[in-house]
Amino acid sequence: MNEQQHNRWIIHADLDAFFAAVAVLERPELAGLPVLVGGSPTGRGVVSSASYEARAFGVRSAMPMAQALRLCPHAIVTGVSSARIRDLSQRFQGILRDYSPLVEVVSVDEAYLDASGSERLFGGAEHIASEIKRRVRAELGLVVSLGVATNRLVAKIASELDKPDGLRVVLPGQEAATLAPLPVGSVPGIGPKTAARLRHYGLATLGELAAAPESLLALVAGEDAAHLRRLARGEDERPIRGERDARKSIGHERTFARDRRGLAELEAPLFALCQETGMALRRKGLAGQTVCLKLRYNDFTTITRQLALSQPTDAHQQIFAAARALLSGALHERAAPVRLIGVRVSNLAQPALQLGLFDDRLQRTRRLNAALDQLAERSGGPVVTPARYVRPAKNLEVDQ
Numbered sequence: 001m002n003e004q005q006h007n008r009w010i011i012h013a014d015l016d017a018f019f020a021a022v023a024v025l026e027r028p029e030l031a032g033l034p035v036l037v038g039g040s041p042t043g044r045g046v047v048s049s050a051s052y053e054a055r056a057f058g059v060r061s062a063m064p065m066a067q068a069l070r071l072c073p074h075a076i077v078t079g080v081s082s083a084r085i086r087d088l089s090q091r092f093q094g095i096l097r098d099y100s101p102l103v104e105v106v107s108v109d110e111a112y113l114d115a116s117g118s119e120r121l122f123g124g125a126e127h128i129a130s131e132i133k134r135r136v137r138a139e140l141g142l143v144v145s146l147g148v149a150t151n152r153l154v155a156k157i158a159s160e161l162d163k164p165d166g167l168r169v170v171l172p173g174q175e176a177a178t179l180a181p182l183p184v185g186s187v188p189g190i191g192p193k194t195a196a197r198l199r200h201y202g203l204a205t206l207g208e209l210a211a212a213p214e215s216l217l218a219l220v221a222g223e224d225a226a227h228l229r230r231l232a233r234g235e236d237e238r239p240i241r242g243e244r245d246a247r248k249s250i251g252h253e254r255t256f257a258r259d260r261r262g263l264a265e266l267e268a269p270l271f272a273l274c275q276e277t278g279m280a281l282r283r284k285g286l287a288g289q290t291v292c293l294k295l296r297y298n299d300f301t302t303i304t305r306q307l308a309l310s311q312p313t314d315a316h317q318q319i320f321a322a323a324r325a326l327l328s329g330a331l332h333e334r335a336a337p338v339r340l341i342g343v344r345v346s347n348l349a350q351p352a353l354q355l356g357l358f359d360d361r362l363q364r365t366r367r368l369n370a371a372l373d374q375l376a377e378r379s380g381g382p383v384v385t386p387a388r389y390v391r392p393a394k395n396l397e398v399d400q
Contacts, residue, residue, distance in 0.1 A: 009125035010240060011113040012147045012155035013096060013132060016164040018109035019049030021142050022080045022088060034059075034075040041065040041077065043332065050075075052164055062308075088140055095135050099128050102242045106347060107290075112152050114240040126169050133167060149175065153236035157186055175234030180207030187231050188311070206232045250288065252276045253342025259298045260338050263328060270327060271320050273343040278316025281345065282373055287312035288345030291322040295330055296340035305330050312349045315365050319345060 015021070019037040024030045034054035039045020045065040057072035069075060089108040096103045099122055102114035113132075115125045122128050129146040136144045147158025149170040157179065158168040170178045179186070184206055185195040201220050203209045209217075210232035217225035230236075252273045260266050281287060292306040305326040313319065323343050 007116060008150050009115045009119070010149055010152050010155040011115050011125060011129050011132070012152065012159045013092075013111055013113065013129075014145050014159050014163075015092060015109035015136070016143045016145055017049055017051050017055075018142070019080050019085070020051040020054075021049075022084055023049075023078050024051070025141050026080065026084065027078065030076060030078070034072050036065065036068055036072075036075045036077045037080055038065050038068075038077070041069050088142065091140055092136065092142070092144075095132060095139065099132065102240045104240045104242065112155065112240050115148075126167075129167055129169075133165075149234075151175070151234070151236040152238055152240065153188070153231060154178065154234045156188060157182070157234075160186070170234075176207075176210060176232075179232065179234045180205060180210065182206050184209055184232075190311075192310075249292070249344045249346035249348065250277060250280050250284070250286065251292070251342060251344025252280075253294060253340060253344075255296075255340045256338070260341075262335065263324075263331060266327060266331075266338060266341060267324060269341060270323055270343065271316075273341065274320035274323055275316045277343055277345055278314055278319055278369065279373060281314040281348075282369065286348045287314040288319075289313075289347040289349065290345065291319055291326070292344040292346060293323050293326040293330065294340070294342035294344065295327075295338055297334070298337040298339050300339075302340075303330060303334075308347075312347070315369060317365060319343065 020035045023035050023037050032053065033051070034057065035051040036047055036049075036054055036059065038048040047059060047061055047063045047065055047068050049061060050059045050068070054068070054072050054075050057075075059068045059072050059075070065077065069077070085108060092109070093103065093105055093111060096111055096113050100113050100115055100118045102117075104112045106112065113128075115122075115128050118128060119125065122131070125148050129148050133144055133146060136142050143165045145159050145163045145166040147155040147160070147166075147168050147170070149155040149158050150172050154170050154175045158170050159166065161168045182205060183195070184190055184198045184203060185192065186206065190198075198204070198209065198220065201216060203212055203216075203220070210229055212220075212229070214225070217229060221228045254269055254273065256269075260269070289309050289312040290306055291309065292304055294302065294304050296302045307322045307326055309318065309322060327341075
């Protein structure tokens with residue numbers, strides 16, 4: 001660890017079961033009961049948030065609501081006010097900004113704070129975290145878990161260790177020892193398939209991964225071996241990007257000359273938008289973890305739907321798969337003519353953190369997209385599109 005990191009303190013703050021907690025604030029009689037917030041169990045609804053009472057039955061976020069109710073039949077399914085969510089989220093962020101100007105908001109219920117320059121004013125980082133926890137409970141009626149460490153990766157993992165209502169401090173020099181007993185899937189970006197591959201080679205914990213022979217890591221991870229080892233040791237030099245320099249999102253949208261109906265007419269322009277968005281991400285050296293779909297119907301009603309991916313991506317193929325699923329669900333809810341469609345990717349990060357890239361299929365996708373980008377640069381735009389998504393361009397009137 002370099003000298004600068006010794007003086008660096010990062011706090012990761014994560015509101016526990018946020019949407020479910022807000023539902024309890026709105027309906028206090030639900031306190032202590034298994035609460036689910038999400039879509040209808042009779043359709044394709046999924047769980048957005050589950051109280052810890054529901055999680056005790058195996059319910060998790062993003063699980064189909066019907067499956068969640070099979071696991072916990074007595075759970076109470078409810079909604080929450082979007083205005084209340086926005087208000088509490090903004091007040092939560094305001095509390096964090098009282099202690100540092102360097103606050104990077106990840107989502108409505110999660111943020112990083114760089115407390116390195118705040119110690120003289122407010123005391124040490126652990127004291128700042130304790131104050132944040134006290135104020136969130138007193139002012140918002142919510143519970144927050146916090147991780148305090150010398151970098152954002154370890155702070156993120158630390159905040160998960162003592163949930164709910166946790167506060168874990170990892171002292172300088174203790175990063176690798178803290179991570180060592182944890183399963184390899186504890187590192188953000190290592191998904192189930194990647195974790196299974198690592199376990200297949202006898203690397204079940206982060207400690208085993210950090211100590212693995214170079215020859216084994218090269219076999220398992222290829223060109224990402226050194227980067228993977230650094231993460232397993234808890235090494236991360238990424239800065240906290242304050243609001244001024246945080247890159248919010250990247251996306252594109254199109255308005256049609258004539259209204260489009262149904263998935264068959266909309267998936268071709270949707271693919272084109274995802275292709276453009278993926279190229280823009282790769283050009284800027286970014287990847288995104290949240291895919292947002294925007295639809296404007298012929299009566300000018302506008303809706304948005306979003307989906308969080310398991311890890312950041314810059315591959316338009318993955319963006320399209322998520323956006324197509326969102327489109328299918330939206331059209332199932334309302335099959336009206338569409339005059340505008342848009343795709344936007346947010347929660348941006350560096351693509352180097354996509355640990356799944358050492359998976360053979362993802363490696364091939366990365367090489368393919370690099371070649372497609374070179375062709376597009378020479379020709380002035382995307383030149384390769386699956387045949388089933390090729391449509392006459394005359395139907396597209398505005399590209400914003």
